[in-house]
Amino acid sequence: MERKWRKIWGLIGLLLLNFVNNVSSLSLTITKVECVYKIVRSEGDIVSGNFVVVDHHIFWSSDHPGIDFSIISPGGDILHNLKGTSGDKFSFKAPRSGLYQFCFHNPLSTPETIALYIHIGHIPNEHNLAKNEHVDPINVKIAELREALEAVTTEQKYLKARDAVHRRTNESTKKRVIGYTVGEYILLTIASVLQVVYIRRLFSKSVGYNRI
Amino acid sequence: MNKGMVFGGRAACFLPIILVLCLTRNSNILPVAEAIWLTIPSSGTKCVSEEIQSNVVVLGDYYVIDENNPDHIPTISARVTSPFGNNLHHNENATHGQFAFTTSESGNYLACFWKDGSHQKDSELTLGVDWKTGIAAKDWESVAKKEKIEGVELVLRRLQGIVETICGNLIYLRDREADMREVSEATNARVAWFSIMSLGVCIAVSVLQIWYLKRYFVKKKLI
Numbered sequence: 001m002e003r004k005w006r007k008i009w010g011l012i013g014l015l016l017l018n019f020v021n022n023v024s025s026l027s028l029t030i031t032k033v034e035c036v037y038k039i040v041r042s043e044g045d046i047v048s049g050n051f052v053v054v055d056h057h058i059f060w061s062s063d064h065p066g067i068d069f070s071i072i073s074p075g076g077d078i079l080h081n082l083k084g085t086s087g088d089k090f091s092f093k094a095p096r097s098g099l100y101q102f103c104f105h106n107p108l109s110t111p112e113t114i115a116l117y118i119h120i121g122h123i124p125n126e127h128n129l130a131k132n133e134h135v136d137p138i139n140v141k142i143a144e145l146r147e148a149l150e151a152v153t154t155e156q157k158y159l160k161a162r163d164a165v166h167r168r169t170n171e172s173t174k175k176r177v178i179g180y181t182v183g184e185y186i187l188l189t190i191a192s193v194l195q196v197v198y199i200r201r202l203f204s205k206s207v208g209y210n211r212i
Numbered sequence: 213m214n215k216g217m218v219f220g221g222r223a224a225c226f227l228p229i230i231l232v233l234c235l236t237r238n239s240n241i242l243p244v245a246e247a248i249w250l251t252i253p254s255s256g257t258k259c260v261s262e263e264i265q266s267n268v269v270v271l272g273d274y275y276v277i278d279e280n281n282p283d284h285i286p287t288i289s290a291r292v293t294s295p296f297g298n299n300l301h302h303n304e305n306a307t308h309g310q311f312a313f314t315t316s317e318s319g320n321y322l323a324c325f326w327k328d329g330s331h332q333k334d335s336e337l338t339l340g341v342d343w344k345t346g347i348a349a350k351d352w353e354s355v356a357k358k359e360k361i362e363g364v365e366l367v368l369r370r371l372q373g374i375v376e377t378i379c380g381n382l383i384y385l386r387d388r389e390a391d392m393r394e395v396s397e398a399t400n401a402r403v404a405w406f407s408i409m410s411l412g413v414c415i416a417v418s419v420l421q422i423w424y425l426k427r428y429f430v431k432k433k434l435i
Contacts, residue, residue, distance in 0.1 A: 024248040026260040026343055027320075037249035037338070099249075115263075118248070142367050149374045156381045163388050164263065170392055174399045181406040185413050192417045196424060203432065 022120040023150070025157055027054065028104075030067070031111045035103040038118055040094045046121045046147070047094055048154055051104075052087035052161035054168075055113035067112060068105040074098030087165075089158060094120075115161040119154050121147040247342035249277065250325075252288060254336060257326035264345055265318040265384065271349035272301075272323065273342040275308035286337055287328045295319025304328070312349075347377045 028034055040047060053067050066084035073079050073095060080090050094100070106112055123143045124135045252258045264270065272292065278285050285307045292301040292311055296319070301311035305328055315321065325339055350373065356366050429435045 022246045023348060024246070024343065025345075026248070026262050026341075028250075028260055035251065039249075138364060139367075142364070142371070146367075146371060146374070149371060149378065152378050153374065153381070156378065156385070159385055160263075160381070163385060163392070167388070167392055167395075170395045170399065174395060174402070177399055177402050177406065181410065184410055188410075188413060188417060192421050196421055199425060200428065203429070203434065 022122070023118070023153075025115075025117040027113055027115045029055075029111050029113050030104050030106045031109075033103065033105050034114075035101050036116065036118075038100050038102070038120065040097050040100055040120055042122060043094060043096045045094045045097075046091065046123075047100065047118065048089075048091035048121065048151065049102075049116065049118035050087070050089040050154065050158040050161070051114050051116040052158065052165060053085075053112055054115050054161065054165055055111075065107045067114065068107070070103050070105075072101040072103065074100065087158075087162065089154075115157075115164070117154060117157040117161075119150055121150060123147060247273070247340040249338050249340050252325055252327055252337040252339050254327060257324045258339075259322055259324040260341060260343070261320050261322040262343065262345065263319070264315050264321050266315050268315045268346050269349045270311075270313055270315060270321065271342075271344045272311045273308075274310075274323075274325065275340050277338040277340050288325050288337065288339060289328055290323065290325050292321065292323045294321060347373045 024038065028036070038047075051069065066086050069080070069082045069085060069088065070078050071080040071090065071092070075096065075098075079092055082088055102116070102118065104114060124140055250258055250260070274290060276285055276288060287305045287307055289304040290301065290306070290309055291299065291303075292313075294300055294315070295317060300313050300321075301309075301323075303309045323341070323343070325341075327337060352366065352370060355369070356362055361369065426435070
């Protein structure tokens with residue numbers, strides 16, 4: 001009898017596991033507007049995540065307007081609105097269950113790549129009267145522990161993406177330093193050779209006139 | 213003892229409902245809520261990518277979501293490529309598909325989807341993509357069966373897996389930071405060295421100019 005209950009609890013524990021893993025990380029390329037949708041199963045779930053603009057072109061204009069980001073709830077309200085960012089973290093408690101939209105808008109025409117990571121954390125309520133089930137308190141504690149670990153993982157994904165951006169900037173700087181310096185030397189030499197040639201020409205033609 | 217039996221009894225009541233919900237999670241009857249939904253434009257491809265290290269298990273699952281006409285679901289084609297351009301998965305004219313592979317090189321893995329030519333309507337398609345890497349892709353049910361652990365022990369084993377992944381990520385970040393510090397310091401030294409050298413080149417070139425011109429004028433008997 002005791003074994004039977006242990007088996008049932010084991011099975012419930014196993015099955016409950018399925019509901020707490022809810023992560024998605026990927027990179028998208030945005031040309032104009034790009035929306036990513038995610039279903040939040042139950043109200044009160046904590047949605048957390050971050051995004052980093054990876055391909056933020058390090059070109060001549062340092063006044064790049066950035067990317068606009070907004071989160072739209074299933075009811076149509078805008079939960080989060082950011083204009084002109086190159087990366088940010090977000091975290092909110094879902095007011096209702098349903099389909100949430102994470103939208104990016106690129107004001108310029110050059111496509112940008114964005115690394116996005118979204119995590120939906122669900123902690124089962126100990127006394128969920130609406131569903132009339134009873135959850136073992138240890139499962140609640142384990143879910144909380146798991147959410148804390150997932151928060152660390154979320155932060156790490158953000159750091160990884162930022163590190164990738166920083167690395168690109170660094171390598172671009174290195175290439176620019178070498179390229180522009182060598183170009184500068186060559187231009188300098190060419191300019192001075194041209195100067196000498198020009199002066200030669202000046203004096204060779206009109207020697208007759210300048211002879212004292 | 214009594215409380216245990218009462219709660220066990222109630223749980224046994226809800227067991228079949230929980231079972232049905234969990235088993236249908238993986239079929240196409242109920243869409244999987246962990247996946248991310250994307251819209252595939254009517255023309256052009258939609259690509260998602262991720263930067264993955266080597267020796268990581270990747271599990272992918274994609275399916276078309278179309279509530280408008282359930283009997284005539286539009287089909288898509290998919291392709292997954294490795295950073296070196298090898299084709300890891302290719303599927304045409306399908307409404308759903310799965311792929312699994314272990315990465316052999318680290319880099320950017322790309323999964324591209326596009327609408328099939330047969331359904332050339334001007335409507336956009338919603339595609340659900342479930343992309344799992346590393347610890348999220350591990351099959352815990354088989355581990356539970358093989359090692360005969362269940363319940364709390366299995367959950368704790370899973371948490372231990374997550375902690376190990378976190379440690380691995382930290383080491384990776386630390387190594388990358390060390391690499392980047394080296395690149396920064398090299399660039400810094402280079403900037404200083406090249407600027408001084410450009411000053412030297414400037415002076416050398418102007419001295420050469422003056423010397424050459426002086427020699428030229430003396431030769432031409434102008435000085």
